[in-house]
Amino acid sequence: MDTRKIVGLIACDPRGIIGNKGICPWSYPEELEHFRRTTFQRTMIMGRKTFESIPPATLKDRFNIVFSKKYKSPFWVSETVVFVSSLKDFLELTDIPDHKEMFLIGGAQIAGLFFSAGLVSEMLLTRIHKPYEGDTIFPLGLLEGWGETILKKEESFTIYHYTKPEKIYEN
Numbered sequence: 001m002d003t004r005k006i007v008g009l010i011a012c013d014p015r016g017i018i019g020n021k022g023i024c025p026w027s028y029p030e031e032l033e034h035f036r037r038t039t040f041q042r043t044m045i046m047g048r049k050t051f052e053s054i055p056p057a058t059l060k061d062r063f064n065i066v067f068s069k070k071y072k073s074p075f076w077v078s079e080t081v082v083f084v085s086s087l088k089d090f091l092e093l094t095d096i097p098d099h100k101e102m103f104l105i106g107g108a109q110i111a112g113l114f115f116s117a118g119l120v121s122e123m124l125l126t127r128i129h130k131p132y133e134g135d136t137i138f139p140l141g142l143l144e145g146w147g148e149t150i151l152k153k154e155e156s157f158t159i160y161h162y163t164k165p166e167k168i169y170e171n
């Protein structure tokens, strides 16, 4: 794999809640439209639990890379769905479309994996204004020190663009 940009694309409540009992706790049509427009005909990276929570219509017209340790990787389910079992296998993946950006769409485990490895350089984060019950959290502290701009403000949510700061070396 070349060094394509990996952009996080996640929605969370004020505390960072992203999921509850395997599903997304909210449904805002305009937010879903933002997700669909952003990822249309692009590559999405996700964990197996997120893959299982997404309706097939949302996977369609996208290239899907799914993380799971259950299969010998790469495991091609179809021309547009491939399972990988480690970051190493992901980085060595070939035969993926030439998209300049890949969208890391969650969930929390896979976001943690990519952030820990320093592989995420930008993030499109939708902050849902209302708090929800949940059992899966995106740790908002991961974005501390990142550049922040507001892309869109709606009544129920605000979409932010975050950019990772350049490393500052002391001499």
Ligand SMILES: NC(=O)c1ccc[n+]([C@@H]2O[C@H](COP(=O)([O-])OP(=O)(O)OC[C@H]3O[C@@H](n4cnc5c(N)ncnc54)[C@H](OP(=O)(O)O)[C@@H]3O)[C@@H](O)[C@H]2O)c1
Pocket (backbone or CB within 6 Å): 009, 010, 011, 012, 017, 018, 019, 020, 021, 022, 023, 024, 046, 047, 048, 049, 050, 051, 053, 067, 068, 069, 070, 084, 085, 086, 087, 105, 106, 107, 108, 109, 110, 111, 113, 136
């Ligand atoms: N609000 C949002 O924007 C948003 C976005 C995405 C998801 N969600 C929600 O988040 C929840 C799911 O998130 P989650 O954190 O529980 O799960 P997840 O990250 O979607 O998937 C976890 C799975 O990924 C695989 N995995 C984890 N680490 C791995 C590694 N190092 N190498 C290979 N595979 C690895 C494992 O699959 P195996 O068990 O198969 O080995 C693991 O069970 C759901 O409630 C979903 O609705 C919300």
